[in-house]
Structures are given as C-alpha cells and as structure tokens.
Amino acid sequence: AQSVTQLDSHVSVSEGTPVLLRCNYSSSYSPSLFWYVQHPNKGLQLLLKYTSAATLVKGINGFEAEFKKSETSFHLTKPSAHMSDAAEYFCVSYAAGNKLTFGGGTRVLVKP
Template sequence: AQSVTQLDSHVSVSEGTPVLLRCNYSSSYSPSLFWYVQHPNKGLQLLLKYTSAATLVKGINGFEAEFKKSETSFHLTKPSAHMSDAAEYFCVVSGSGGGGSYIPTFGRGTSLIVHP
C-alpha cells in the first residue's frame, strides 16, 4: 500500500520570498516521486520527478525538491516566488503494483497563493 500526505492545504507567500510545499509519503517499495502543477483552467503539468539518480531534483521554473528517505519526505522549494507561481501543486508517489507496472497516487494538493 502507498499513500502521500501534503501537509498544507494552502500556503501563502509574498512575491520574492521563498516557497516551501511539504510532502510526506509511504510506500512498501522504493517509489518514484513527482510534483505536478495545475494552473487555473489549465491541465496538469509535470514540475519535476525523482528517478533515484540524485536526491536533489531540479524542475521547471526554478523549483526543486529533495528526496529524504529517512524522513520519507519530498518537499518542494523555490528560492523566490513569482506571481505566476500561484497554482495548485500535487505530490505524487508511484510504487510497484505488481507485474512490472507502477500505480500512481496523488496527494490532496496544496494551493499556493502569492501576494504582490
């Protein structure tokens, strides 16, 4: 069984300040981890993914995430928020469903609000 917990339903920051969106996961296997972003009235888009090659993963638009196995966390950060970062962010864990396939599980989402 696998699960993902996004610890904050809303995060509010001022433009130019750091962003931290928290994600903890549970998985019986060595999972793959992802962050997706959903802008209003737009489709879900991949931000970054953990492939086990490096624990610090860089994504698009200046976002990065660090995989910490001991803490079962995969928090998303950005040094300086921009107004265009305002969106819904989803953490996803993908573990083996047997037969060589991977089954994804989404978190409930964190809404990032950026104030001018």
C-alpha cells in the same frame, strides 16, 4: 499500500520570498516521486521527478525538491516566488506494479 500526504492545503507567500510545499509519502519500497502544477483552468504539468538517481532534483521554473528517505519526504522549494507561481501543486508517488497515488494538493497564493 502507498499514500501521499501534503501537509498544507493552502500556502500564502509574498512575491520574492521562498516557497516550501511539504510532501510525505508512504510506500513499501522506494517509489518514484513527482510534483505537478495545475494553473487555474489548465491541465496538470510535470514540474520535476525523482526516479532513484540524484536525491536533489531540479525542475522547471526554478523549483527543486529533495528526496529524503529517512524522513520519507519530498518537499518542493523555490527560492523566490513569482506571481505566476500561484497555482495548485500535487505530489505524486508511483511504485512498480501499483497505480499513481496523488496527494490532496496544496493551493499557493502569491501576494504582491
């Protein structure tokens, strides 16, 4: 069975400082992994995806994530937070023959 754990339910950062959102997955075999962002009162938008190619994945809006099989992690980072990054972020895994599995979400607050 798959599971996804987002280690922080809330993250608060100052504008211009780095952002780190942590995600650990559990799967019987290497899954595909995704990060989605949801701005207030909006739908979910794909930030980036890992599908067994390069382990460092670059996404939109300056975000990137690194797949580390030894640590079963897929943490999301951004070097410099912007006010527009305030949103909720979801880490998602998919393994063939199974449904998508969502983490519990991390709400990001960006302070001016």
